[in-house]
Amino acid sequence: MDELNFDINTLKISDIGEKKLVSFITEKIGFENFSNEFNGFKEIWDDAAVLDLGDFYLTFTSDILIEKYHFPSWLTYCSYGFKAVSVNMSDLAAMGSKPVGIIISLSLPGNLSIDSFDQLLDGIVHACNYYNVPLIGGDTNEGNEIIISPTVIGKNKKNEILYKYGFKKGDLLAITGPIGFSALAFQFYETKKTDLTNALITEFAFDESKIFEDILKKIELPFGKIEEGQFLSKFSSVSAATDISDGLASELGEMINENRKFNQTIEVNKNVFNKSKSNKNEFNKNKSNKNSFDPNYLKNGLITIGDYDDIYNFHPKNFGFRVYENRIPFIKEIKRLSKILNKNYLNVLFNFGEDFELVFTVDKNNIDEFKKKYESKFPPCYVIGEVTDSDLIELELMDGSTKILNPKGYEHFKD
Template sequence: MKNRDLKVSDLGEKKLIERIAKKSKNFDFNHKKGLNSYIGDDAALIDFSNTSINEKYYLVATSDLLIQKHHFPIQMSYFQMGWKSVTVNVSDIAAMGAIPTGILISLAIPQNLSLKSFDEIINGILEACNYYKIPLIGGDTNQADQIIISGTALGKVEHKNSKMKYGFKNGDKIAVTGQLGLAALGFEILKEKNQEIIKMLTEKHLENKENISNIINLSIEKALNPSAKLNEGINLSEIASSSTDITDGLASELYELFDADKSFNKNSNLGIRVYEDKISKEPLFKEMNILSKILNKDIFELIFHIGEDFELLFTFNDKIEDIDKLLKKVNFFIIGEINNSNRVEIEYSNGKVEKLSSKGYEHFSNVS
């Protein structure tokens, strides 16, 4: 029987694990120092005695679970599923300012999944591991009615550079590492009913047709092939006062920072203000807004409520020493600042200030 006709049930769990181990040997990350185990072991042994990890470092650990019907759009390939399962974990490592040291991936799959599809998932996992230079050090396999991928990533970070969701002070700037809303727009574009609408209505915007086409491609790429801001997180660890990754929408992540500060200091009256004007000045906003209107969507709803951008949201003091030199290493946009309002709020273009809903951007102003 040819490989493309085989099902995962034809091999069984042990042979599938052997298959993963064999494939991983071809990647550079598999030969990283300090790994005293192989993928088939019951657990991973990471030897810190011969590495730079010592009493100055934290071991960082994070875990994310992805379920096919909730986290993988039907247009997403098996390779992209594997890639995303690594990216979501590395994104959490990046938000802590850490360097990844290893990842465990557990995979539950339907019995009738083709071996070709299984291999594509594994190839996506391995290519992502290679891209982020994070060794695949173990995991588990099991049977399920749909594809479920659980990742647990490990990393290291110096105590002085570790980043939490709290730690900001009054006057700190709030910034993001990239364009917000692209992934959410991509998910909308991918909906079948929207394909013809876009094709037909973009003709009305001929002067921006090339730019709009580029945004369509960028949005779909962002939705199907997310990328963790690992290098940005490492560079920002030197200057950021707090940090988190944007996976659930900007509003949700702003409240994550706000709530973390309150948990850390119950007497804190610190608040957060973001500006409609600053967000709408991001480079791709104009074309994104045109596309959103074509799809009968509000661009701010996509930015504040949908998420999946995997950009970093961080705070920093713009008056600290060497700030200009450090920030040249990272592309970012300032969207607000920390104040003493004791709430999360937004200032509209007309100067009106309102509390921002944690569930999303509820009171929208017109954006031309």
């Protein structure tokens, strides 16, 4: 575990956080266990695992929700159920998948009333009906709090699937809708006071019922952008996508990391290569041209960097994003509301998450045609930036200065 740079004998999970924990798991298991050669999985590190079934792909994803961490006390049980399904559907949306089935496992306290459980089930059923996906199985068990663990299954045509990687310098960066309002909604509920409510009413000339109605929609009924994702997957000019669940900065950081793996230039050290018969045979079996190397061969685990450092020279390309503050939708409103709530507006926009919009890249030469077709079916999407080769997430502020954003968002075990 040297690559992860921590001592497993002294640290706790809370010391490393979710992302390093996942890296620990994948390194422990080994990439080679998931290569095409063994079981047909084309991709396992994206928003969903992708299984190649010949004529089409099946996608699989699972996201567990725990009452203590994911469901504030003021949410209804119906919202618990709806949100649990939507969070998982958002991952399928990021892949451009059509949902075909859902399995849900539940851990429930024995003292939960049947009426409360009925409301939770109503939320699940309502969400399944909304996404037109059948509930095909699951499990129940007893626990100290409500835990909902859905596994959703999707389907894609082989030429209509989205990944976090595949973009190039010059592509435009876009989002399917406004971000930041979910963060503000949560903060509003957590700090709800009479003077705060009055300030909002005065600032925006809304009546109180209107404020609560708008906020409630953002929190109680989050929607995964399934139709939008399927639409994006049909356009070859859309090069990559993911959903904004943990914060835009975090998602952009993951896209950069995945794209770096996908776009490695790999050279063969011929002097060493020709001396190793086994490595030479392995390479020839998969690639006839010794001077080039398919990035998917590395990415899917047939070759790992550490095993062949003396034979292959790996040169990751740099990718980054430049986001323009003045292109972020409703930026003035976000700033004003953040100030009233005494929150940093950049944290609200980039680090909180739970927006469940899609962020995607698209070829700049096709943006006009794309937007025209997209906006004939859906509310406007917003071009907020572009792909660079900076290896950074840069935010150009209103005054023309640039701020470097850390790829940080919500992270389990740490936040």
